[in-house]
């Protein structure tokens with residue numbers, strides 16, 4: 441993995457507008473308190489510490505969020521053990537030529553994929569969702585690509601990523617990123633594309649295996665090549681693994697800008713916690729907010745670079 445170690449020493453003093461972004465994520469600002477664990481680079485520089493409102497005021501900014509849930513991170517190591525194959529499935533080799541496919545061909549190839557055992561239990565493949573394509577290439581034109589792990593039950597049923605509780609939090613996170621016209625937040629249908637590492641649901645929402653990640657990877661790589669996003673947000677360890685090649689914990693990787701491991705296209709990668717993890721670990725929303733700030737700053741710098749180059 442190559443990692444650009446860019447300077448992230450930006451000012452964390454928040455103005456009114458930024459405070460309202462935090463509010464949209466359900467985070468309230470407090471005066472500094474010592475951090476319990478070793479803080480990553482950006483969090484250590486924050487003059488104010490953001491603390492989730494749920495902890496302090498019993499407020500639930502997201503419908504259905506259960507604050508009584510224990511804060512347990514799903515930290516099972518990434519498994520390289522082959523997942524047993526049901527005897528009755530006929531697998532077919534993953535189609536060749538993915539790296540030349542256009543968007544519609546890629547999408548239909550994914551929907552017919554039978555390259556691993558997940559095809560037997562899925563109801564739908566989940567290719568992605570985002571801004572509607574504006575030209576005849578049928579490829580959405582977006583600046584932001586958000587990558588999660590794999591479809592869950594609801595996503596499997598609806599064929600769309602992040603439609604459950606984690607998706608609601610993701611939508612709030614996007615809404616807090618006031619990068620649109622007149623300070624509008626991002627939405628999943630404007631300037632954004634959302635996809636997963638795996639296009640099929642692992643049964644019972646188990647972790648993906650390394651083999652499944654590798655099998656699905658060319659589809660994601662081609663999506664990235666076609667979308668050509670300006671910036672990528674990798675949420676959770678499987679997205680980080682697939683995009684950067686690093687198996688390190690999110691807490692160790694966040695707070696700096698990474699590069700894509702794919703050689704054919706480059707874009708900065710910002711890593712952060714998976715929204716499902718944040719639902720179980722509410723105080724870490726403050727760290728996710730710091731990650732979004734880094735993402736927004738990186739994006740603005742790219743924009744500024746683009747306009748000065750014209």
Ligand code: URA
Nearest residue numbers: 588589590591601602
């Ligand atoms: N979690 C993910 O990583 N992706 C989804 O689409 C839904 C939940």
